[in-house]
Each structure stands twice: as C-alpha cells, then as structure tokens.
Amino acid sequence: MTGQTKRATISDVALHAGVSRAAVSKVLRGAYGVSDIMKTRVETSMDALGYRPSALARGMRGSSFTLGVFVVDLSNTFVSVLIEGIRTEAELRGYQVFIGEANRGLNQQQRMIEAMMDRKMDGLVLIAPFGTEEELEKIGRSTPTVVLGRHGPGQNYDTVASDDVAGSALIVDHLVSLGHRRITHLLHIGREKNESTMPQSVRAKGYVEAMVRNGLEGEVDLLESRWSQEGGAVAADQMLGRAAPPTAVHTGTDMAAFGVLARFYDLGIPVPGDFSVVGYDNALAAALPQIALTTVDQSGIEMGSIATRLLVERIEGRSEPVSTLVPPKLVIRKTSGPPR
Known part of the structure; x- marks a missing residue:
C-alpha cells in the first residue's frame, strides 16, 4: 500500500516560486499592491504543487476570509447583478460571500449587520442601506466597510455608486x-x-x-x-x-x-x-x-467588483476613504419614442 501524498504547504509554494512566505500570503489574500508578475509566479507554483489553502488555518491567523453582503431587497433583480460582481471578485481573492437581507427597516438592518460582525466576517458590503451617514460611520469604525449605491464621501467607509x-x-x-x-x-x-x-x-x-x-x-x-x-x-x-x-x-x-x-x-x-x-x-x-x-x-458587475476590491484593500490596512462614481450609459430600446 503506497503512502498518502503529503499536502503542499505555504512553505512549499514559497520554495517552489523562489519567494518568501510573506509574498505567498499576500497573493493568497489578494493584498493591495501585489504586482501581476508576483501573482502569476506564485499562482503557477500553487497549480504545480496542487496547493489549496486551509480555511481553518486562515481563520486561526485572525482572518475568516468571509465577506458579509447586506441588501435591503433581494426582489430587486438588479441586486443580483451587483452580487454577481461581488461574488466573482471575492472568489478570485480567496473570500467567501454571505448574504443577508433586511427589508423591514433600520432596526432589522442593524440586527443583521451586528449578526455578521458577531460571526467575525472580515468586512461588509452594504448595498443601498438605510440610515444616516452617522450610522454608517459607526459601522465603518467597527469593521472594514464599503457602501454600494450610496453616494459619498464617507470618513470611515468607502462608497461606490453610479453617477x-x-x-x-x-x-x-x-x-x-x-x-x-x-x-x-x-x-x-x-x-x-x-x-x-x-x-x-x-x-x-x-x-x-x-x-x-x-x-x-x-x-x-x-x-x-x-x-x-x-x-x-x-x-x-x-x-x-x-x-x-x-x-x-x-x-x-x-x-x-x-x-x-x-x-x-x-x-x-x-x-x-x-x-x-x-x-x-x-x-x-x-x-x-x-x-x-x-x-x-x-x-452592475463592475460596481460589485470595484466594491470588493476596495473592501479587500481596507481589510489589508488602507484607511483613507475612497469614493467612486461609475459613469452610466443610456441603452435605447423600444419603450421610448416621440409623443403622440
């Protein structure tokens, strides 16, 4: 009976790629400022060794690698487009996304956000949330936060919105x-x-x-x-x-x-x-x-992707607020024409 193949570790990836363990860790976390060359080098070694990061080990190092996404109303079909952009970018960066809905007002929203924070999620994307800017600032002071759909700027959170x-x-x-x-x-x-x-x-x-x-x-x-x-x-x-x-x-x-x-x-x-x-x-x-x-x-896909990138940057330590406006485009179809 042959012995079981030893699972590749982060040290094995670092040795194979000829880089430090810290460099591999930055690539795994999608850290802000990692060059494309470094990212490609490490990912090539990960593929060659069949390396897969352990979620449990990552959590023990202080990160759950989970993002909470709060929405007011999932029945709005455009929200699903935003979530697709968030989820795709999050997966590329090694994060899982958990979604919570609160369509009954500010109190339910507060309970939902507190539940996400209690579960040690690394950061929050709030899609068109209720409440004042002061309430959003309070959330941003407690955990890395990006507000999607609301206009900025904020002081303790980032914003992404259509113009x-x-x-x-x-x-x-x-x-x-x-x-x-x-x-x-x-x-x-x-x-x-x-x-x-x-x-x-x-x-x-x-x-x-x-x-x-x-x-x-x-x-x-x-x-x-x-x-x-x-x-x-x-x-x-x-x-x-x-x-x-x-x-x-x-x-x-x-x-x-x-x-x-x-x-x-x-x-x-x-x-x-x-x-x-x-x-x-x-x-x-x-x-x-x-x-x-x-x-x-x-x-919407782009807005969700931008929001996730900004959130990961905040998780990695950026504190300066960023406010992004995405240029809109008019799509003319068949429901508009000259008046009778």
Missing part, C-alpha cells in the same frame, strides 16, 4: 430630444427617511436639474411612489388619472418600470405610442424582446 445625476440627465435629455415636455419622475418613498446620499434622492436631483436646464422647470413632476413592480403599477394609475397626464416617465428603477409597463398592457395603452417609459439599472429582464426597456445601464 445618478448624470444618469437622470441622460434620460431627460433623451426624452426631450424626442419632443416630450410633460415628463414625470417616480420618487421612491420607502420605510425610512430619504437621506441625501441615497440613489432616490440623487436621481431626483438629477431629474430636476436636467428639466430646468432644458427650460422645463414649470413641468417638473415628482410623483412619490415605491421602486417596486407594485409601486410602478400604482403610479401608472395615478399618472393616467390626471386631467393632463404626462407623456413620459423616468421610473427611477427597472422594477418600477416593469410595473408601469404591466399596468399599461392590462389597460391596452400602447408603449411608446401613447406613453414613453424609461427605467434605470439595465436589469437582465430589460433586454428581453417582449420588454425591450429603454434604461440606464449602471454597469
């Missing part, structure tokens, strides 16, 4: 170029107060600024709604019930746009013949030929 002012401007300018003047924007009103750094606040600001810039300050129309399919359907009825309904709507998110489109379909209202609808997110369903939604692409 929502520019995104709303793309929508308004597009609709105005088609001849629309009565353009409504759906302003999300949720369970908690809208903070100025939240996407709903920033997108509304961008909408108002773009309307004014186009000489349509008298047509500014912020309709309070919910950024959900149900909220979009309710908003559709409210717009149609007016004496002079708008001819186009900037729904704020694709989920709300789906609700508007579904309600118009039920009522037999042609889109874009009688009404133009523009979303925001470019969720996967937006590209389906049955929907073909004109929308703003936030580059």
Whole structure:
C-alpha cells in the first residue's frame, strides 16, 4: 500500500516560486499592491504543487476570509447583478460571500449587520442601506466597510455608486430630444427617511436639474411612489388619472418600470405610442424582446467588483476613504419614442 501524498504547504509554494512566505500570503489574500508578475509566479507554483489553502488555518491567523453582503431587497433583480460582481471578485481573492437581507427597516438592518460582525466576517458590503451617514460611520469604525449605491464621501467607509445625476440627465435629455415636455419622475418613498446620499434622492436631483436646464422647470413632476413592480403599477394609475397626464416617465428603477409597463398592457395603452417609459439599472429582464426597456445601464458587475476590491484593500490596512462614481450609459430600446 503506497503512502498518502503529503499536502503542499505555504512553505512549499514559497520554495517552489523562489519567494518568501510573506509574498505567498499576500497573493493568497489578494493584498493591495501585489504586482501581476508576483501573482502569476506564485499562482503557477500553487497549480504545480496542487496547493489549496486551509480555511481553518486562515481563520486561526485572525482572518475568516468571509465577506458579509447586506441588501435591503433581494426582489430587486438588479441586486443580483451587483452580487454577481461581488461574488466573482471575492472568489478570485480567496473570500467567501454571505448574504443577508433586511427589508423591514433600520432596526432589522442593524440586527443583521451586528449578526455578521458577531460571526467575525472580515468586512461588509452594504448595498443601498438605510440610515444616516452617522450610522454608517459607526459601522465603518467597527469593521472594514464599503457602501454600494450610496453616494459619498464617507470618513470611515468607502462608497461606490453610479453617477445618478448624470444618469437622470441622460434620460431627460433623451426624452426631450424626442419632443416630450410633460415628463414625470417616480420618487421612491420607502420605510425610512430619504437621506441625501441615497440613489432616490440623487436621481431626483438629477431629474430636476436636467428639466430646468432644458427650460422645463414649470413641468417638473415628482410623483412619490415605491421602486417596486407594485409601486410602478400604482403610479401608472395615478399618472393616467390626471386631467393632463404626462407623456413620459423616468421610473427611477427597472422594477418600477416593469410595473408601469404591466399596468399599461392590462389597460391596452400602447408603449411608446401613447406613453414613453424609461427605467434605470439595465436589469437582465430589460433586454428581453417582449420588454425591450429603454434604461440606464449602471454597469452592475463592475460596481460589485470595484466594491470588493476596495473592501479587500481596507481589510489589508488602507484607511483613507475612497469614493467612486461609475459613469452610466443610456441603452435605447423600444419603450421610448416621440409623443403622440
């Protein structure tokens, strides 16, 4: 009976690659500042030796190699795109991702985040969280944190967001170029107060600024709604019930746009013949030929990847805050056209 092959260790990898144990450790952790040459050299040796790091050993050295991802609402399909970007980048860097949802408000969010911290996760990605900037600063002082979807800058956490002012401007300018003047924007009103750094606040600001810039300050129309399919359907009825309904709507998110489109379909209202609808997110369903939604692409995969890279840098010791805005792109499909 042959003896069992000895499992390769980090020392074996270092010897094979001709580098120090510390260098191998940095590559394994995806440490900030590791050169591509060093990374390739170490990974080649790992493959040659069949080396696989022990999660237990890593945890005993003070790192669990786990990241907590908090989301407010998993039913928003764009969140799955962000998570895909987070998970892919995390796996490349040797981290596992655990996801928690809290859609019932700030208290539930606080309990969920505390549970993640109690389980010694190395860092947190908070996707469009509730609460004030002061509450986010408190979390950032306790554990490495990146806030995804909220605008910055923070002092003790990093932020990654779409340039929502520019995104709303793309929508308004597009609709105005088609001849629309009565353009409504759906302003999300949720369970908690809208903070100025939240996407709903920033997108509304961008909408108002773009309307004014186009000489349509008298047509500014912020309709309070919910950024959900149900909220979009309710908003559709409210717009149609007016004496002079708008001819186009900037729904704020694709989920709300789906609700508007579904309600118009039920009522037999042609889109874009009688009404133009523009979303925001470019969720996967937006590209389906049955929907073909004109929308703003936030580059969700890229946003998730950037958030993970920043979080790993914070875990590795960077303390200077970083605030990143990802440029949006308008994707024109079949739900926008000239007004009747």
